[in-house]
Amino acid sequence: MKFYQRLAYYSFGVLLGALFVAFVLTGKDTRCSYFPNERVLNNIRTKPLKYSLEASRKLAEDWIDTIDIKNTLTYGDVDFDKSNVKYEDGKLYWIEGYTTLKDTIQLKIVNYETRAVLEDIVRVKTKKNVP
Known part of the structure; x- marks a missing residue:
């Protein structure tokens, strides 16, 4: 597998992970008050x-x-x-x-x-x- 293909797969994975985290944390009170x-x-x-x-x-x-x-x-x-x-x-x-x-x-x-x-x-x- 060539470098640009690995970079594309890596970027796609990071994008999916970022969207998942944004979806989970959106609208919630994520402040930490201990x-x-x-x-x-x-x-x-x-x-x-x-x-x-x-x-x-x-x-x-x-x-x-x-x-x-x-x-x-x-x-x-x-x-x-x-x-x-x-x-x-x-x-x-x-x-x-x-x-x-x-x-x-x-x-x-x-x-x-x-x-x-x-x-x-x-x-x-x-x-x-x-x-």
Whole structure:
């Protein structure tokens, strides 16, 4: 078998393999989140987020916005000492993050099977130096 024939067979095989891998992995969440903090935040982010009446009132104020909630759910830290507690039919999580004004906030989120509910937003008075 000549070189160009072997190259053609090899290229055809690589193309078929690439198509198979693309077909298998398309549309799936292929992110790897092994740490507990990232797993909890990823689980909450993948569900529809509902707001309680108290959280809606605080979001109407000027010091916090939904962008701050989104950033906290992406880059925040889960306080496992107060979290992972059974609450009604779900689990309660306290997530600490920062606003765009560099204020520290804590989100009280109840994680159910099909949805997550933001119960309360607590503003911590201390300001920290955040990058």
